[in-house]
Amino acid sequence: MADEQIVDRLIARLLLCTKRRRRPFSLVDIAEDLKSAIKQLGSLAAVADRVGISISMLKRFLLVERLETPIKEMVQKRVLDSVDAVAELSGLTEEQQIAVADVLAKNTFDTEDIRGIVRLLNRNADLGLEAIVEKVKSSKTKRVYVYEFIPREGTKDPERIRACLLVHLSEADILDVQVGLGVGRIKLSAEGKKKISQIAQERKMRIAGVISNLLEGNYGCVN
Numbered sequence: 001m002a003d004e005q006i007v008d009r010l011i012a013r014l015l016l017c018t019k020r021r022r023r024p025f026s027l028v029d030i031a032e033d034l035k036s037a038i039k040q041l042g043s044l045a046a047v048a049d050r051v052g053i054s055i056s057m058l059k060r061f062l063l064v065e066r067l068e069t070p071i072k073e074m075v076q077k078r079v080l081d082s083v084d085a086v087a088e089l090s091g092l093t094e095e096q097q098i099a100v101a102d103v104l105a106k107n108t109f110d111t112e113d114i115r116g117i118v119r120l121l122n123r124n125a126d127l128g129l130e131a132i133v134e135k136v137k138s139s140k141t142k143r144v145y146v147y148e149f150i151p152r153e154g155t156k157d158p159e160r161i162r163a164c165l166l167v168h169l170s171e172a173d174i175l176d177v178q179v180g181l182g183v184g185r186i187k188l189s190a191e192g193k194k195k196i197s198q199i200a201q202e203r204k205m206r207i208a209g210v211i212s213n214l215l216e217g218n219y220g221c222v223n
Contacts, residue, residue: 002040010037011050018053018061022204027086028076031064066090070101080104082111088118096121099129107133110194113140144175145193147211151184155215161186164217169195186211 010033017023017030025033037047048055064075064086071089074080080089089097100117109117113136120132127135155161158177165174165186173192178185188196200210 002042007037007040007050010040011047014047014051018051018057023081026076026078027061027064027081027083028072030061034058034061060087063087063090068094068097068101071097071104074101074104082114085111085114088115092118092121096129103129103133107137109136112143140190143190143193145188145190147186147188147207149184149186149211149215150182151179152216154217155179155184161215164214168199168214184215186215 013025013033014030014037017025017033023030034047037050038044041047041050044055044058048058051058060083063083064072067075067086067090071080075086080086089100092100100121103117104114116136116139117129117132120127120135121129124132149155156179158179161177161179161184162174165177169188169192173189173195175187175189175192176185177187196207196210196214199205199214200207203210205213
């Protein structure tokens with residue numbers, strides 16, 4: 001029979017980590033709480049019902065259990081802290097995970113980079129990890145990130161938009177600014193995207209919200 005006090009504590013912790021963009025605990029801790037909750041309530045479905053999240057989403061949090069020790073330690077220390085990255089890495093063999101862990105310890109990669117490494121490993125294992133990493137690094141410098149927005153008063157002039165973006169970005173970060181009748185687009189380099197992500201993290205906002213505020217000059221703008 002479930003101990004309701006324990007269940008309430010576990011569900012509260014799971015809610016903190018699954019309903020917010022910034023989690024207070026590592027994915028390893030979340031998986032442990034989830035396993036304890038399943039043991040208390042009897043099934044993953046019962047936990048999903050209490051937390052209000054789909055079974056498939058909760059299963060993704062349990063994928064950390066498939067990680068080899070070197071990568072799992074990175075997740076525990078929150079060097080790796082992405083559910084998507086964990087999902088990608090969990091599908092690799094033990095040997096591949098250990099090799100990738102060594103690469104991740106020496107380099108800084110975002111979730112998309114990790115996805116690229118895993119996919120190339122799965123498709124071109126004979127290419128070798130070192131060559132795959134170099135391929136991902138090379139594509140990273142060429143990557144373009146496109147953000148769309150609805151043009152409003154003050155966000156219809158491409159030059160003004162560019163000026164507002166330049167308060168926080170460099171010329172090299174802004175690859176293009178386009179404003180059409182119903183939609184506008186800004187194209188950023190990988191470095192530009194990284195800077196936008198940092199602002200979002202600092203302000204605890206979604207990237208779309210940061211983009212909107214930047215374009216409207218709320219973070220300062222050269223007119």
